[in-house]
Amino acid sequence: MGVSTASPEKGIRVVTVDFPPVNALPVQGWYDLADAVRTAGRDPGIRCVVLTARGRGFNAGVDIKELQRDAGHRALVGANRGCYEAFAAVYECEVPVVAAVNGFCLGGGIGLVGNADVIVASDDATFGLPELDRGALGAATHLARLVPQHLMRALYYTSRTATAQELHAHGSVWRVVPRAELAAAALELAQEIARKDGCLIRLAKAAINGIDPVDVRRSYRFEQGFTFEANLSGVADRVRDTFGKDTFGKEDQQS
Template sequence: MGVSTAVPEPGIARVTVDVPPVNALPVRVWYELAEAVTAAGADQRVRCVVLDAAGRGFNAGVDIKELRRDPGHTALLGANRGCAAAFVAVHSCQVPVVAAVHGHCLGGGVGLAGTADAIVASQDAYFGLPELDRGALGAATHLARLVPQQLMRTLYYTSRSVTAEELFRHGSVWAVVPRAELAAAALALAREIAAKDGTLLRLAKEAINGIDPVDVRRGYRYEQGFTFEAQLSGVASRVRGTFGGPVERP
């Protein structure tokens, strides 16, 4: 259980998250993920990273049970910083990152996919921020990289989700394929990217990050301040106490 790294073929690193049953990540694993992606990008033999997950879905966000077990704020602060570290690691990875998304991609999953350079998704994939239903805020910064502004706001306020096919029509998902073909499709795109010169790819990644219209680091950390305010006011715990169901599409 946790994060593993493999090299499916020369020039490509595959970072896989596996935290049963739904890939809701505890604080420790957010940091493990950040370290794995950073290390893969720092390896001069790697020219592209594929980020995927095992199990029922790509990512269900923060482990709510871990937050509930903590009578103070240590777990929340850890989750805030761990998520920020993982998102920054994907965005700042020295080489392009392809997210291979299946099933649910919720909360922190949107943060990961929204900072990736490209997304390949299976037909059963869906993306959403159910934060308001779980006593939290955050990752609107990343959802705004996937959908237009008004749609982002509507999805955020309603906690509704959007399918991979819908994101494909918006241009934020590169390809939508049957679940059984997801790994191969993500690897094929990574292979095409990895065929380029490694030095030029690293320069291109840094250059493109430099022209981002929104500073994703600052934007997400700003959002997190309101998450902590909700916790201190008591509203976060009150709302979080009503959450306990399975990960399902609204």
């Protein structure tokens, strides 16, 4: 359980997240993920990072139970900072990051894949931000990188999800494959990227980030301010206390 890394082939680092039952990350988990991605990017022998997850789904966001156990705001601040660091680590990784998405990709998961360079998804993958149902805000910055602006707003306001096939139609998912083929498909793409010159691929990543029309770090930080306001005002607690069963049909209460 936790964040692990492996190097199955030359030039490729696989970062795997495993936090049962639904990969809702505790505060330390976000920092561990950020460290693993940054360490991989700084390794001169690595030319591509694959971000993947074990279990029922790719990511279910933050561990809401951890927030509810904290009578103050320490856990909330930690989750905000941890997510910020993990999302930034993916975006700023010196080499391309391929996200291999299985099952649900919700909340903080959108922040990760929205900042990745390429997304490969299983045919059962779904993407969404149930934040308004969880007493939270944020990651609209990253959802807007996956779907057109008005669809992003509709998904955000309704907490609905989009399928991998729908995102593929919008051009934000590179390939959709059967779940059993996901790891191989992501590795195949990583191999193609890793065959490029190591110095040139790093220059390419820096160049593409440099022409990005959206400053993802600043825009996400702006969103986080409203999340904290919702918590200070008591709105977040009121909303969180009203839902019993989560998206996965269990009392997991993750977001």
